[in-house]
Amino acid sequence: MADAAAASEALPEVKPGERHLILVDGSGYIFRAYHALPPMTNPEGVPVNAVYGFTTMLSQFLTRHAATHIAVVFDAARLNFRNEIYADYKAHRPDPPEDLVPQFALIRDATDALGVAKVQQEGFEADDLIAAYAKAFLMEGPGQVTIVSSDKDLMQLVRPGVQLLDPIKQKPIREPEVLEKFGVTPDKVVEVQALAGDSTDNVPGVPGIGIKTAAQLINEYGDLESLLANAEKIKQPKRREALMGNAEMARISKRLVSLDADAPLPEPIDDFVAKPPADHKLEHFLRAMGFRSLLARMGKLGEGSEAPRRGAPPAALRHAPTAGPVAPDLSAPFGAYETVTTEEALARWVADAQAAGVIGIDTETDSLDARRAKMVGFSIATAPGRACYVPIRHGDSGDMLSGPAPEQIAPERAFAILRPLLEDPSVLKVFQHAKYDLEVFAREENGGFAAIAPIDDTMMISYAMAAGKHGQGMDELSVLHLNHAPIKFDEVTGTGKARIPFSLVPLDKATAYAAEDADVTLRLWLLLKPRLREDGALALYEQVERRMVGVLREMEAAGIKVDGAELARIGEDFSQRLAVLEKQIHALAGREFNVGSPKQLGEILFDEMKLSGGRKGKTGAYSTDASVLEDLSAQGVDLAARVLDWRQLAKLKSTYVEALAAQIDPADRRVHTSYGMAGTSTGRLSSNDPNLQNIPVRSEEGLRIRRAFVAEPGNVLISADYSQIELRLLAHLAEVPTLREAFEHGEDIHARTAAEIFHLPPGKVDKEARRRAKTINFGIIYGMSAFGLAARLGIPPAEGRAIIDAYFAQYPGIRQEMERLKEEARTNGFVRTPFGRKLWIPEISTKDPVRRAGAERAAINAPFQGGAAEIIKRAMVRLPRALKDAGLKARMLLQVHDELVFEVPKEEVEATSALVKDIMENVATLRVPLAVDVGTGHSWAEAH
Template identity: 90%
Template sequence: MATDENRAPEAGRPRGTAMSDAAAASEALPPVAPGERHLILVDGSGYIFRAYHALPPMTNPQGVPVNAVYGFTTMLSQFLTRHAGTHIAVVFDAARINFRNEIYADYKAHRPDPPDDLIPQFDLIREATDALGVCRAQLEGFEADDLIAAYAKAYLEEGPGQVTIVSSDKDLMQLVRPGVQLLDPIKQKPIREPEVFEKFGVTPDKVVEVQALAGDSTDNVPGVPGIGIKTAAQLISEYGDLESLLARATEIKQPKRREALVENAEKARISRRLVLLDENAPLPCPISEMVAKPPPDGRLESFLRAMGFRSLLARMGKLGEGNDPPRRGAPPAALRHAPAPGPVAPDLAVPFGPYEAVTTEDALARWVAEATAAGVVAMDTETDSLDARRAKMVGFSLAVAPGRACYVPLRHGDASDMLAQPAPAQVAPDRAFALLRPLLEDASVLKVFQHAKYDLDVLARGENGGFDAIAPIDDTMMISYAMEAGKHGHGMDELSVLHFNHQPIKFDEVTGTGRARIPFSQVPLDRATAYAAEDADVTLRLWLLLRPRLREDGALATYEQVERRMVGVLRAMEGAGIKVDGAELARIGEDFSARLAVLEKQIHALAGREFNVGSPKQLGEILFDEMKLSGGRKGKTGAYSTDAAVLEDLSAQGVELASRVLEWRQLAKLKSTYVEALAAEIDPIDRRVHTSYGMAGTSTGRLSSNDPNLQNIPIRSEEGMRIRRAFVAEPGHVLLAADYSQIELRLLAHLAEVPTLREAFEKGEDIHSRTAAEIFHLGPGSVDKEARRRAKMINFGIIYGMSAFGLAQRLGIPPAEGRSIIDAYFAQYPGIRQEMERCKEEARIHGFVRTPFGRKLWIPDIATKDPVRRAGAERAAINAPFQGGAAEIIKRAMVRLPRALRDAGLNARMLLQVHDELVFEVPEAEVVPTAALVKSIMESVATLRVPLSVEVGTGHSWAEAH
């Protein structure tokens, strides 16, 4: 998309050669003196799983899955062409059960079994290792990490030398010492003592002590509950080692920490035995057999031919006739819906550009063939509009490897403008689309986008090719968002600078700005190519870097099961839109205008003169200079502040002018933001409004709504309900609104140990009345409206980290009374305070909190020294698990509902998502079964300690459906 806006948080763009990360990593190996012994130990499991999850399903000529075999062979063969070792071995795990299970039966008990299509590839991968002439080591009863530790020790005991362990596994960091280093195969950087200290807060010789305290949920190492890496490092730094700490645990001042250490001392000792690697493990393969040597004659070629690995044979110059290639896109039936990432281990350090301008059909055909062979291609569209529903494609870019990208102009030049640049040679759009279609619709080729929702909408338009079957896809914006929501933006430019320290060319640099701006179609082709192809290049590099991290980060399920699937769901919703009654909007606008005029006269009368009610400056002068009211404070401009907080303060003091201005402002905002803006957004063809959902703009995982924003229409006010009456169903249909009831309070009851709240939800009681009765000690039937209002305010305020002062302001009571209510609340529900403190502590230790479903939500300001910002960050840390959990629940429902409706033969369309509510357009004859299905799906998408509850309503307008 030819605008800088498309690179902002909602829409960036990125690029990509398919050199493996193993090969690239080898270039990061330290120089070795001539004649110096150097042992390279490759963590085989790391290679296997990275290859498996980074390549699409493929089978060999015999129908056996081989995507992991292909990726592993590629990575290891490229490593061998560049490594500087005198000795090399690949170390594998022999089996899941080992001596640690005798120490602790539940060790690694939570680890899932390998995928069914990976299991038959293990033996083939070992065969590939043999064919490459590399020694492989494995031993029953021991893990690969133990063998790596034993080989490192034995190698250095034989004489001076260097050991490099190709892995970024934190469990291996305890081995780092003079002569032994790790090499991160993704970041292509060595891991030595400084990197270990940065990770664990201690030197490598103390890593085991820290791990023993912190435990490891992935491997089911228990550790000491409540102690994380940061706290463990502090304790070990102070006490020296685990046993010294446990011996003096009673001296620790913090009561909870002291109790945890005393009560879990034996768990800590067991954990230490589990994480300590056995440097004295037997050596199944003698070191003398690890001498680096070329592959055995003919063996590698025979293996590659048997597997059908034509590209690897081609690199050897031995590609002849009769080689059946791996059959991409034809995996066993059970695997056909598996995720399909692309090549592994790129060299991300190659230069950005130069790039090719593709101006002939032959050249485009070559690029399509190259992308098809690569199995993955990054794509970006350049258009003439930010509105995907109206955008016309000016050109598109493709990237198949870092630095290997092109731009295909389609509609450059303007014959109607005599002063415009002459049209360059370019492929006719219809011919370009015909050549591109097989690539985009090839199920064996992964298509990578940055902000896929936009590009897919553009490509779906008839004049842009009408591509409606582009699959499979990946979205780098959503990959980044799934891992690091709240930590930073997810636009292409920001991600490029963050991960590659590379600032992409800006849109303004090629089009100019202001009155001098020219359309992208008029940008000279060389500059357009540099800009557009770089976008695809950056996208591919981001994908190659970030995609493998999803599993390591624990975000793979969030991305694949929710975020990526939401792309198609939201495209369908945005395309459907919702019908708006323009005549009703006009009537509402006229009514609001009349009411504003009346309010304005009342305000002028109260002020004693006419003035511009919309001018904060004039209002401040009247309130504080002329009326001499207290509380006036001037800002840097010299004008009085008259924001909502100031006016609400004055209104609470009985200043009627402030109350009327607040009312005027709210009505004026509704009129301009919704009545007038909605009328302008009605599509002249279908008379519907098509909002655009932002997928990566919030820190909690919630969606946002733009152009127009339909999520901030007031729910409770009469004005808000009037606006909702203008949203209507098509003839013969009704609108169905399904709203999660008190979902964040239910998540609070789920997370915090509050038996009475859980009981109330399980019994279907009114939660606010129950809370009022308990914190105000009221008898049955004694809870009045005021008590319930106060309880409701505190129930929801707690979720947002509201202070006693804030509660007092909301309720219009003295601060001391607000404090007493808060104290009574926490006295009744101590589990809630504990959960709040746990959230803040988790944020302080890790920089993020997790939702109930494991998603990380980052809290950047939690460690700031600014007390105001830090307090805000602590409130965000308290609230994030609830808002984030609610967002995940409704997204899960949104992903499941369209298919469930289709499978049930129902014709409802999901139109809107507003906070905890979904709105559908339903044929009148299908209302009952649709309502039952929607309610059932929404209430079953997550299993909590309390039941989810969904309220369903229907009507011919959105207001009636409530």
Template identity: 90%
Template structure:
């Protein structure tokens, strides 16, 4: 949370006797603080992460910048005079997060405790008060006004004596910066905003006119009224019509964006004189909030002495606590780490961690499976190059190879010292892949650590910004961002038969490896966390990705019950059917052979049966992959069709029936999948060990496997599935009125498409026409070619092309959206979901046309898959809290693409179904409604 220190050019130099007013945009600080820090609570259990961040930022700002007067300006309420002008103004903005609402009053208390005047007034926005104070202050006499905000709406106030200060970059915003942003001088900003509008605030503007065009028009005509008076002279027809038709909207927009510098002043300017906090008030506030790390920086953890204050002239805003250290040097060597083997040394490190406020932390274990892993040791980092390793289970039995166990702290003693730090709400614990480490801590003996908070995850911070661009492993991130290749695990443990457990690695090597991990993690956080805002990924990370860590941990821990006896019956049936299929295949081939051997199958198909289309690979064997067999099957080759059936059934038997049986936990008789959070290019989750996301949805075999997933006695399985979510996102993004109308009225979208594409009477669309339309609808989203569509529908390629052309002729907005996605990828290297997440498309500029075509298809589909992934993640974050708040005890067990699976007490089914459906349908506001289908049953198959 530290502000940048290199700000000498940011504020005008203030000499003794000169007047300088600093006006801090309180709302900007609040939301920045809220999104920058994970959830934390004070001793009374009240959320305080925004309070902590606000207090830290404001106190550090005050110690670094001189002023004679200062105030923090807050919004008083959502409604103000602008809503009387235009009721839709900011009407679409969501309510503040639930855990932020109780913090508003505490933030005002923090402002008072810091000795800073605060201003707010019902009926006016903070921006109006800032405008009024700036005008009134300069009217009293010569001076300077600095507005601490990067809000573009405040740029209209820039003039001699008034500037903005970007609180993140610590750079001034003066006339050149305004010109760069709006293309006009500050006095013309409101004219440009009136034309361009602002979707964030629901300011309508003139449709089709953006900032660049608006700046050109205002530069040419001088102001809005002059432009509107000459609108009929505009040469471009669309622009001319838009200006004429929306003239009144533009005038309303100008009134909405113009700040009221005549607003009443809620507190006199004299009360804004800079002063230190009242004796003892700040320390009392910090203690009441439990802000130990700030108290530690003040040196006040143990006694009741007054806070230390920074000296200076009477013009300086001299507040405690003192600022934190300057920005850390990330280039310090990765060496000099300490091995901690005594309780005294560990206590010293923990005290350093409390004072640091942000630490890197990592665990070393004996397994990659978090549910079975046992901790061998842990590492801590308080600053770049400042890290340690704490062994707790190294060595063990004395033998000829390892010798006696080295000196180390007993696990129970180490954890007793560590627990207060892990549970301290004022110390941010930074992990790389936090879900794994938190599970390891939670499953520790002696009660485990289930309240580790607050937490950040460098893997997910990076993934929020770079999905699809590169891998998210620590080693790869370290090379990419720190230009440092960490020590490899194989280097310290050996490989193959010579590999030793990490617990047997000599402590000097173990320390170099483990402490470096914590050091790298902290350095990555210091480098990457500030970039989240720059990459417009802060809200995605804070509100979705970070919160998913706890959600997925709970789901993985819960698991889902599997009926072993039913699995065995399914396995026997599949084995019988495989034997029958094998006999049929041998009969069709004219001889027996190993059906599972691609080489033998290729010889039969292309050498013995003389079928065309055979392609040999580098090994000299024919390719018999699925695409080859599907082509042959489409030509009527029954042998190829039967082999495809055999392969699918054999895969289901080995991957699910046999693997699931082996992975049933012997204690709770449940299967516990592990969710991969950062492995896909679209933001979707993956499921591993076992993979429960690839069970066929509509086949009879897939349905049978789902019958083995059952509820505990007294409970039922509840399935909640988003209906046609990607098509709804297509209707949201593309300008297709008929699709939006169909979804709005709950029509059968595939039947509607069939009627329009094939020119049928809506009441006479048969199953075959609907099936074709469904294939087209989903195929278009995946960028399917005419050849691919023809193959799916079993028609000639020429007919496939004519169908696609008819589709785009009926829905031109879809083609335009597809071309927009491809162009965005070519220009930027990424596309965005409807919610702003960047999804990188690395091969979009590939020279290989095949790779490039694949990247273009990915660019078309990514916004829909990525948008769907974000919607269901938002629901997953909200549902556990909502269920608990409603007194319901249902557990969320699985996420499978667009579906969530719960285990629900039979008595709570109705209430849970209603709540789940309501939340899932309300987590995102699209131009078409979201729809969720809910089903229940004793098994997953019955509920689906």
């Protein structure tokens, strides 16, 4: 077999009689098995998907690789000696998934059943034990050591007699591969890691220095200490300052990344001697777990054997080689898809899909609004190039002239045949934008498909790795990753007045379009899903982004009640105020004109009033956008100020008062916003139809609109809002002891800042000084310039510069962090949140100075916005389960920036508030405490 041959080539040449030790990185096997397989339980209801995957991989490994000694090395606990060196080591690592925790002990039982030694040691990581055993084994005499792992931290162990075996690619990792990865030989890897740090493990390193720069420095100076001794001679000022200012942190980082080859050996090497498993012990274990397919391979599948209750693993993994799934064949041509019009044909496709184990699936509908869309048909892909389209409502246009409907399966019959597949826990259903398709399925006949699981979402897989780098739409991802431009919707439906509904598209064209979508989705999954681990985004996707699909669906379905009568009163009031403003504007202009016409306004301002600053665009009309009017208003032009007020009020009236009234669902008198999951570059959610993110927070008008959002009788609304979360993230990332101290003691952070930068006694900080400090505190996060600060505060630019200089003099750690972020973006093309997520900054290297400056501001702000987004998403994922487990009836309704809104029975307010606050404040570990303000009231305005 080709894969077995490749695997054997990856092993070192071992002479007859020569000793050979194989050390398997247990954690790598565990997490790959868990994330690759759908949920499964044994006959007792215990989760076992990771146990099954681990057992399969290790048993197949044993049949293909020979060694004199073998052991699986596990981590004993999260804390180890490194936490004594640096308390925040691995502080950002999320807890293991709840359904994985009970599988750890069973995985160790599986290792025993397979006759393989297992080893772990409190206070040390598995990597330390691997280093220690490799050293001890070679000290006992000639031999070879193979470490089954692709973990970069283990690459420092590579040397003659020791190699790594990549368990996914089945390729050896020796000195050339290490050199390619790190730019240095294996003996220098720890020097590079000490400088570059590791955001995944929270190893600090030196700000602004990545792998490439670190390798250059180590190759030039030899080692870390020599580099630090000569740091003052380095020509680049930022690099020099970073090294000199973070020398001790670099030394700490080196201690963190250096494996302890002198760690105690909890088991003697003699216990690792390879031996076949005891048949009775292995058979007993497999039967207890219900692993029928593994029993069958052993020829021991007898009567009474039980299967895992949640199904077998996907076929793509059932038949995969030890090291993981084989590389997908993406070369199959697109097209030649089947149109399924009979129940027999659909049943055949469902059987094929269940055998495949992983399928791509897509829906075709008559609306982009999932709550109102009617399914026209659906498509299934079982392999690259093999897909079908199932029409169910074609010809259903209400147009008597459109002719008879084509042959197709009745919707209720199609769904009856499809339901077992969609609800089969052993088949992974892959969607592109799963939230939409799942909602469409859920609204279908007979109560809908409420239990479609397990699912993956290629849009969110891509977004977890590439936020800000490119769009996440299927067409764009297909061109980018598959070099294939899919058929466009306009090509099959037409455009403009000639557009026809999809239900009237001829079936051959509909099939070519729809089946291709499912095919592309499956290919994208095959290509992108394995990259999540390599990219460091697997935990983000599995534990946050994928779980948000269900959370947001529940929130969108719940909606929030809107008082239509209150909206009408607000609208009438806004109309009256707009009329008053319009009269004032006409009086200031000296004549009547259409206030909503930028062209007419420009003529009055720059032609009739002769004001300076007028700029004409390509159409010949003057620009009167907000920035122009704000400049004029700052110069004392009252007309410009009144027009800004008019525009703001008119926008609120049309966007919220009128739009909200039109979007109230007559069935439940609630509005149901739609959350965009992958539309921002920072990981934040967006809100559409209606957009609830942009209601002004602090204006009276914004408060009035919030008063129209109310609780049902017998309930109240709870608003839980993170307090100054981005400033807390700044204090967490930057070395600013006074800022951290202020947060730790619950001080007024803006008053504290004012006292320090304006040199005021704490009791003498007035409202104006605090306002200025607040403006600069938040402005710094957004990369605000001295000119911008001056404009915001209404002071001369020189004074703005003096304030910023004083700020950075007081908090030099903040300036260093800002420079580190810009350098990180320039070096890598992205910055990371405090939790490791990549946020791409595409224009950081552009030659256009204006766009580059904007990119630098984005690089500074992105980790704070992105970090805040991840924190609130983590809370959103945990809260529904926590509320349910506590027996509380609260429903999470809205997420707006750093705020969550719940509807709660009056008698449960106290218990719900306490639980929500506890989870939100403890969902992430920072160097400063998180704080959440909780308010309650009948309306959103009262609660906020």
